[in-house]
Amino acid sequence: MKRSLLITLLSASFAFGADLLTNVDNRSSESLNGSWRMIIDPFESGFYDYRYNESRWGYFRDAEPRDKSDLVEYSFDRAELISVPGDWNSQQEKLLFYEGTVWYRKTFDYQLDEGKRLFVYFGAANYETIVYLNDKKLGRHEGGFTPFCFEITEHVKPKDNSLVVKVDNKRVETAVPTVMSDWWNYGGLTRRVMLIEENETFIQDSFIQLKQGSRSKIEGWVQLEGSEKKQQQIELKIPEEGISKTFLTDENGRAEISLNAYLQRWSPQNPKLYNVIIEAPGSRLENQIGFRSIETKGDEILLNGSPVYLRGICIHEEAPLREGRAFAKKDAEVLLEWAKQLNCNFVRLAHYPHNEYMTRLADKMGIMVWSEIPLYWTISWENEKVYENALSQLDEMITRDKNKASVIMWSVANETPISSERTEFLASLTEEARKLDSTRLITAALEKHTRGSVMHVDDPLGEYLDVLGCNEYEGWYSGNSGFSRTWETPYEKPLVMSEFGGGALQGFHADKRTRWSEQFQANLYKMQFEMLDKIDFLRGTTPWILQDFRSPRRPLADIQDFYNRKGLISERGEKKKAFFLLQDWYEQKMK
Template sequence: MGNWVWTFFSLCLFIGYANGQSVIINPYARDYHSLNGDWNVIIDPTGIGEWRQVWLEKKSERKTDFFEYSFDGGPVLKVPGDFNSQKCELTYFEGTVWYRKLFSYTPKAGKRAFLHFGAVNYLAEVYLNGEKTGSHEGGFTPFQFEITDKVRSGVNSLVVKVDNNRQANGLPGYGYDWLNYGGITRDVGLIETNNDFISDYSIQLKKGSLNTVLGWVQLNDALDKQSVTIKIPELNLALKSKTDKSGMARVEFTADIELWSPGNPKLYEVIIESKTDVVRDNIGFRCIEVYEGRVILNKKPIFLKAVNVHEENPYSGSRAFSKKDAHILLSAAKELGCNLVRLAHYPHNEHMVREAEKIGLMVWDELPVYQHINFSDSVVPVKMETMLTEMIHRDKNRCGVVIWSLSNETYPHTPDRNKELISLTKKCRAIDSTRLITHVINTQRYENNTFNVWDSLYRYSDIISINEYIGWYVPWQGKPSETKWKLNFPDKPVFISEFGGEALFGSDYGPTDEAAYWTEEYQANIYKNQIELFGTVPNLCGVCPWLLFDYRSLGRMHPVYQSGYNRKGLLSEKGEKKKAWYIMQEYYKGK
């Protein structure tokens, strides 16, 4: 297909987004009926279920009828939840699993019904009562299908084909350093609405302002001249507006607002009303900017005390999806002394983002544009843009989200990489210019104890984000405290987005005094040296160790020290604190 066709297709997606033809936001505040729980599954390593059309669920009526599949009597998996951690035989599985849920429903006059998926990793095809309702690509963002005309009175059968095979043109692509849990990994629900409803809204401070709020409310349809009200009871506000021809109502108001910050995570109850709908949200207001090489929150410089986090419950070794999981990860980040969590390397579940905001952690949201991306495949830019719009769509009202990170460690020498990432950056800024944008890069040179940061992509980033593993993958070349820096954009803030090394909790030097890889001391030394190095970084605006907990990664094969785990955690997967934890905690205390 020609490039222009994709450009057109991608434009349609964008227009679709801008017109609110997308997922109903704030799903849990709606008339939401959970479809979580036990789902019957067919594990289909060869993909033959497609040929057998298992979604039709044909059953033997007579003893002579022959069918070689059935959901009944087979294995059961919990939803939400990844499949890899629920059955031994699925631990390393990358392939197709068919899920089926039977649910009862009573259609109501004047109501519409939508199936809402928090996320399915990676490809999803959805069938209701044997009929295809749609498909979705991308493992970390929500999607929905209207089923008003398809849902039956009585028992309904919902079948989802989940395929987590690696895709050459997928996001992520073939290679990544984590266990990319497959399955229906987030909540599934049926949302009921009135015929006309509020599908989307954005209520945040105007760029650069501390007291002026810009907002819009989008109805599901292009309903002109409809009244919409935004109420913030605590501020005694009730702002009225009317929709335009596209069904969007805009508001702008100034108020004496108590601002959100990590030290004061103030959220206001906001009530959005139309003639036929009411949605409640908890929304905070803050202003994030860069100025003279610093990151500025609410007009005051702030040092980003961050930590990298994967979406994994360390204790159960499974994909994190619940509020409870979020609190395991977030409370550890808080205890370390953080004010920001980098949610690596893909958008985490909505509970995680909301809970972080509630307890005073800023959030770095990231796209799964990771390392081995095939930028010259014409579908890749379209997928990047779709995931970008889906991520921003879901999180745009979260004041806690301060950074959109659009890529991690992509290679500048790959064709079309700059062109596509620059274009993605421009699209991101066009959708949301109120947050900071970054790309994470590890291609800086480190020679003669000097960092040479040259990647031209930084021209388009608000923050220069650098991954460097000096002391681990790369040896020190001089005293860390004497490190020199050459920056191609010396006026921009610099963030060390990854550093660290691996250590198995409890391993020490042993009988020799020699500092050995994999020991806690070795890791602790890396941290001590890194802290020395931080003192040399011009415009340092924050640091972010890789990472909070040890986590599962298939490529980590050392049988003694790793056993399928990336051991760069400050905490083991059991929550045990390594020596480097205390060094980092001390550093953050002093900041």
């Protein structure tokens, strides 16, 4: 199928954010976090029968023997315990490198009153997830870093509910990301699981932001869900400013929002958040929202109309003070506090949407955010299902975080090899991102090319972006000759150097020519600073990376030990020499 036809069909049929509940921190909820039962299933015998057809008698039935002679070859009641949220790799040594299926089960009681609705919400599960409640398949989700939910109103019982979840993190060529990446493939229910209760008709979602190009006009929408969603009165209130205005939903339960409001604008110096209240008949939802504008003019990035330099750092979703995937609010607090210590006003959340705690805390701390989907390296660009999957992950990322003032950029890709199919694929995603959210900038980490003594940022995808991203590792993957190159681009757009740096084993000291030493890394940063300061269209940097993180691609014994060592901080939280050099460089840029 031609890509243009595929895009047309998807645009006509794809219901953006149709089933996802947002702003879950401000809804009536009950946590399902804690101890779950798990069964490791590398052959997927709990899902397929011996003819490799989907079984009618799989583990999702949570069966028990009917009598003492009945054969049931599994038991959740006798299975091992595992903590949720959390990855299975760091919880059990035998699962460190495991890729495959693990079944989870949680039992719970729930008394749902008449006229109420109940949803089960997953912050994320890596990678393919199938969810069952009381022997009923609720649905399937693909993608390891975005939220999803299912309604369980018709299936929940007052007592002894069995929630069974099949999670499969096998890498496959047609996935997003694909088989090759440079981070640990943490599997499992890696983020929180919640039950969310709502009225029959309720506020499902809203988009309340400053109109693009304006610093005084709020525009957006409110979406009701339920049988009474048509022609309902919606009231939007910002009590601190005495703002109250009513709107009417249309036949689809959607109310378009538009009003003038002269509010304090959110910025790193003043991360002001307003309590925004939306009321509808039988439904009330609050959110904490900051209002700011972000745009470009030529090669400048303008925050609230003024040029801003993005002093950033890349971050992987690795736990800062323990092993495994970061999932707790405390994890986010430590990681972003380290970024603040570096004098950062910006972070790049690589290479996938991070936990919602990160973006909510960034709102409060005044840290701007680059958020991206894992279109990374060798994607199957001509596969229709891959495009639909990427579009879905883009939608879920934007749907969750579109009201976060901290998020100023959506990224559609990282280091993807240039081809006409790839560029068309990604260009169409930039178009869809703007349909979903016209108030933020679109970026990607682009390819670059050397011609003589000049480095050209001339990737054809740059035509479709607001901000150019570029990764370069002069002095690490190449010699030092690249530091003398000049940088050019055919696009009159701002550039963020989205990656640079090199590795060091914390505590290993030698001269500056000895690779893996802290001195080598520090000297590389010094040379980088000299080169970067000469790029006249550079408007930000996010060196790679804040903290050492696990990667199967890094096996060098006694140095890497399956860690990418490019962090400025070790996996134990110990700062390297380069940390303090970047801290000083950013302090100079604040003056």
